Amino acid sequence: EQQGLYNKLQGKGQEKIEKETPKIEKVLPEIYVEKLGFWDRVGILNILLMPISLLYWLSISIKDLFxxxxxxxxxxxxxxxxxxxxxxxxxxxxxxxxxxxxxxxxxxxxxxxxxxxxxxxxxxxxxxxxxxxxxxxxxxxxxxxxxxxxxxxxxxxxxxxxxxxxxxxxxxxxxxxxxxxxxxxxxxxxxxxxxxxxxxxxxxxxxxxxxxxxxxxxxxxxxxxxxxxxxxxFFELEPASWVNIKTGDEFEIEDYPFGTSANLISGIAKPERFLNSVSNLGIACEHKFFPDHHYFSENDIKFDFKRAILMTEKDAVRMDKKLIQKNMWFLKMKVKLxxxxxxxxxxxxxxxxx
Structure with a gap:
């Protein structure tokens, strides 16, 4: 359909549950509303940093000139x-x-x-x-x-x-x-x-x-x-398949090769969007979020319940080969233009x- 699966995965037409996203939480499938970040608003600290921003703007202007x-x-x-x-x-x-x-x-x-x-x-x-x-x-x-x-x-x-x-x-x-x-x-x-x-x-x-x-x-x-x-x-990102990190085996989204509950880790710029995508596929997750470009440790992949571990494709390339398990998967996305x-x-x- 014209609207695109990715937008559906962002929760359109569903009740959005607005709450703080803790580092670890056991949840049923639900949608997380993105909170305004530091760069999305103008607060006191933003105003205090404006003189530095002015210098940044000045350096850009000079570069553009020459x-x-x-x-x-x-x-x-x-x-x-x-x-x-x-x-x-x-x-x-x-x-x-x-x-x-x-x-x-x-x-x-x-x-x-x-x-x-x-x-x-x-x-x-x-x-x-x-x-x-x-x-x-x-x-x-x-x-x-x-x-x-x-x-x-x-x-x-x-x-x-x-x-x-x-x-x-x-x-x-x-x-x-x-x-x-x-x-x-x-x-x-x-x-x-x-x-x-x-x-x-x-x-x-x-x-x-x-x-x-x-x-x-x-x-x-x-x-x-x-x-x-x-x-x-514009372009949209849509789920394409599940890929097993250890074997490289690829499965259709609807196959749910690991079931409908899993653990999730992510160290990307907006991990909440990845969690929303997975939740909208009907998968309940316990999750851990990390800073962008984070390299995972053994402790990072420990959860209370032993289940499949899900991550993005970019997360998967940062997983140490020694830590890769047979039930680790990444969600491969495709681009729709x-x-x-x-x-x-x-x-x-x-x-x-x-």
């Missing part, structure tokens, strides 16, 4: 940049993976580059089967597990250069890098969470903005993550004969 968008020459592989104006989780990583998949479907050979956030590597690293999240970052492993060549480097421009010289690729997609002025770009996509919608509109650290909102008027495509009230371009990004990209590249 930097102009660079594009690829006919001898260079074209570059697609997917980024965001505000900090925080917005579904950008699965969107990048979907764009790469769609481009590969029409004949391109995409490579994904990113900074390797939280990774402890040095220089430029091309991922291989021995790469792990602690070395190159969880987002890089996410893309590599989806079957794409991946290069990490703090300097995204250098990563692009490496990909062109060393990988059989004809298009590069940068996961993040909107503010990386040294990175050339031939098509630029900005993503924003439809629920937050730029939060309180203030710059870091008083608010979530790391670039000016007007930037969306200069980009090739602005997308909301999640359906929005104005019905402009209301705009043909592939056509927009290929049309623009064809115009420039890239």
């Amino acid at each position: 930097n102009r968008r660079q594009i690829s020459s006919v001898n260079e592989v074209p570059v697609i940049v997917v980024g965001n104006v505000s900090a925080g989780g917005n579904g950008k990583t699965p969107l990048v993976s979907q764009i790469a998949k769609d481009l590969r479907t029409v004949g391109y050979r995409p490579t994904i580059v990113l900074r390797g956030y939280k990774g402890n590597f040095n220089g430029t690293v091309e991922l291989n089967d021995d790469s792990d999240a602690k070395h190159v970052g969880d987002e890089a492993i996410f893309h590599y597990n989806r079957g794409f060549p991946v290069v990490v480097d703090r300097d995204r421009a250098r990563a692009v250069s490496y990909a062109q010289r060393n990988i059989n690729t004809d298009i590069v997609i940068s996961d993040d890098g909107l503010q990386h002025h040294g990175l050339r770009r031939d098509f630029e996509i900005i993503v924003e969470d439809s629920k937050r919608d730029f939060g309180n509109g203030l710059f870091i650290p008083a608010g979530p903005l790391r670039d000016k909102k007007e930037r969306i008027n200069k980009t090739d495509l602005f997308l909301y993550s999640g359906r929005n009230k104005d019905n402009v371009d 209301n705009v043909n990004i592939t056509k927009l990209i290929t049309d623009k590249l064809n115009e420039r004969k890239l």
